[in-house]
Amino acid sequence: MQKARLDALNLKEYMQSNAIPGEILHLEVPTPTVEAAAQAVSADPKQIIKSILFMVDENPVLVIACGKSTISRRAIADYYGVGKKRVKLATPEKVLELSGYEVGAMPPFGHRQLLTTLIDSRVPDLPEAYAGGGAENALLRLDPQEILRVTGAKVLDLLE
DSSP states (O other): OOOOOOOHHHHHHHHHHTTOOOEEEEOSSOOOSHHHHHHHTTOOGGGBEEEEEEEETTEEEEEEEETTOOBOHHHHHHHHTSOGGGEEEOOHHHHHHHHSSOTTTOOSSOOSSOOEEEEETTSTTOSSEEEEOSSTTEEEEEOHHHHHHHHOOEEEOOBO
16 A cells, blocks of 8 residues: 655644744646756745765665756765765655655755755855755755754765
8 A cells, every 4th residue: 555645734733833933835837847946935945955865785865955956976986984885876766765756856955854954055045945845746945054953864975
């Protein structure tokens, strides 16, 4: 039996029950890319943060980084003391199974299970950020410091 997918309402409930300040913006357009998201909320693409699930061997690791930047698999591998080939992008099915959210809509927290989280060192310096809001036409506006507080993320330089 397949578990129900999580959505923007689940994220809102998670934020309320954990006293996380922020706002879920329901948009008229889908925001599958950094450019589309930035345009939809009139923000700098650097303010759009992405939550990408990697697998280090069999262990899920959520990586949060700014906009159009390229996440370095080498940086993740070095942190875990493994070879780069042991760090793989999670499949869309695995993302849905572990987080409850679709690729492209995944928020930085509020997942089906607690995910080990790494955050690029540039993200906490942003005054305000927009992350996946739980649906393809929803974005979460928040202070990036809240992501650190809620996830206990390890801050690293994670970019190519």
